[in-house]
Each structure stands twice: as structure tokens, then as C-alpha cells.
Amino acid sequence: MDLSEFFLSHGKPVLKNKNNYVFNQGEAEQHLYFVKSGLLKAFYVTEDGKESIKSFITHGDVIGSLSAALDKQNASFSLVCLTECELVSLPFDVLIAESRKDINLANTVINLLMQFAMKKERREYEFLCLSAEQRYLLLKQNSPHLLEQVKQHDLAKYLGVTAVGLSRIKKRVQAIKC
Amino acid sequence: MDLSEFFLSHGKPVLKNKNNYVFNQGEAEQHLYFVKSGLLKAFYVTEDGKESIKSFITHGDVIGSLSAALDKQNASFSLVCLTECELVSLPFDVLIAESRKDINLANTVINLLMQFAMKKERREYEFLCLSAEQRYLLLKQNSPHLLEQVKQHDLAKYLGVTAVGLSRIKKRVQAIKC
DNA sequence: ATGAAACATTAACCCAAGTTAACAGAAATG
């Protein structure tokens, strides 16, 4: 069983407009969301009000707060739509319960989790080993479409610098090219 | 079935001395390792020779290169023993193959992967939202034992600063306390 | 169309951390 099929058969469609929140940091939130179309951002807001973007989520992705779902804690981040979005929501428990009964589904979930873990590992690597400039160049190379869809302000918050910092990095990179 | 049981029944014991490598960055490496005792570090070396520590691994942990095992790529990091270590090695394929047959094992793997994903997510959060000083304080709070077992040089490489930088951070933190 | 809001760039100034190097204490090795 393909995971998107499971979402479509067991989940509930959710339509959201641009700038609508799917859930808020601090809320109890035990759903997973499959993205049929649209673009979203998942972000943290720290105590002093600084926003940091965890990830951009797009067509075909699955997103949810693992820690909230698993340990019944509150969501550690917020999820908001950057464009109109077609989502499918599925209670986390339903997926876990079905996985206990259906071995094929369980292996599909294993696959999803491994892909997810690899993605997180890659991002850990980027923060640990690369400079902000290197992270920008890598993103530009791997996701050129994203650079066009996303405001520089948000791109900066994803890369771990300020908008001013990113502007300087772009200028520096330009200078080297010419 | 508990995962450590599966390792003990299907895996092969591996004994390593201090400073011995379990595997090297760049090698094909398709095993998972369960740590019965000892302390290890997993680290990247960048092109320009800089070492960055991905994680410390200790008693009860499971470690392996997901990307190497899953996509048959080479290990993206090295694994070395900081103390004598008792490990149990298990070919990644064996675990996957058994998970396809045994639904309980599959759900145990799901659990392991979710714990792993949450750990990586926490680390992502720390790099994205916290300063080096805040990361140091958090580590000190959550893993005080580690601060004693691990050389400051390695601690620094884990926190994403230089040894000199960490020394300054410690001094600054001390100053605030008094 | 026009004013307001949002977005991007640039400059000035500051600070945390990198780099290099000197130094001192601890630990391993002959």
C-alpha cells in the first residue's frame, strides 16, 4: 500500500488559503498532513520572538509534529501556508494502529521514516559543517525553484541568517562569479 | 520483540579498543551497530580537513549510516571508539528483510526510527534557534556526564565551535555565575 | 490611481567566534 493511498482512503481533505495556519506552536496536535498541492513553511518562534524556519513543505510531502504526536506533547513549531494548499489530514494514531495490523503499511511507514531521518541528517550536516554562504549555494543548486517561490526574508530564516545577512551573501556570491 | 534482543540473536559481537575505527567515511558500510558498552563518536571530515562531530554514541544506542545502507552509498561519516567498546553488528538488510516478515519487529523498527528522527529534529532545532553558548548550556544540563567523559576539543567540534571558542564560552558562563 | 505595507539593498557600527601563536599543566612514552 502506497502511503498517499492510505492518506486518501483514511484521511480527511483540508483546504487552506494563503497565510492560513494548519496548526500553531504550543497546541496539542496529533495529525499528520499529506500535501496534495501548495507550499507551506514549518517554523519555530523562540522566547525572544525570533522566527526560524525548520523546513518548507511541498507537493507529495508528509508533515506533522512527531514529538507532539508521539509523546502527546504540544507542537514545537507552527505550520502555515505560503500559497493555497490542498492537504489531507490523518490522526497519527490511526496510522500507528493500522501499522500494527498491516505489515505492508508498517514497511511503508519504515520507508517514510527513513527518508525523513535522512533529510534531517542532511540538514544537521549542513549546519554542522557548512558556512551560511555554502548552505545558500547548496540550496540554490538543489532547489532552484524554491529560491523563486520563497521570499528572501523566509529563505534567510531557513538558512539561519538574517535577511540583511543573506543579501550580503548574495552580493558576495555575485562578485565572485563576475 | 525488543530490538536489543534481535541484535543479540541475529548479530555478531564486535570488540574494539580505544581509538579503533568501526568504519571510515567513504567506505561501503551496510551494518548497524548496537552498543553494549563504551563511548564512540561519529564525525564528518570536510574537504579542507575540518572535523565536525555528528554525535556521541553510548550504551544502548544503535548507530549506522542510513544513507550508506539504504542507497548503497559510502558512509558519509566515520565512527571511532573513544573508549573500549563492546558492539554487536547486524547487516542492515537482515533487519529490513525480517521486518517484512515479522510485524512486531517492523513496529519496533518504526519506534527506533521515530526516536532517531526526534533526536535529529532536536539537534536541528538547536543549530537553527540557539547560539553556541546556549547549546553548551543545554548540553551541560542534559548530559552532564558527557562533559566529563569527552575532551573539550571534541565537545567543541560537537557544538560547532573551535576549542578556543568553547574555552571562551566556558569563561563567559563562569563569569555570569559568580 | 494613490497611499500604505511589504520587500530588498546598503551603510555604519558592534560583537561573537575564527585564526594563530604563546604558554602552562597533565599525561603518556622512552
Added chain:
DNA sequence: CATTTCTGTTAACTTGGGTTAATGTTTCAT
């Protein structure tokens, strides 16, 4: 025991990026 090696601290200097603020551009709403 002596001495080399490892480990941690400190100082001097440099640099990348944060902060604030001014200026221009684009986008949006009325």
C-alpha cells in the same frame, strides 16, 4: 626520570554576520 605529546587557556588580530536605520521597489488595498 626526562621529554615529548596532549590538553586547555589566554592574547592579538581578523572576519562574518547581527542590529539599526535609511533608501529605494514592489505589491496590495481602498
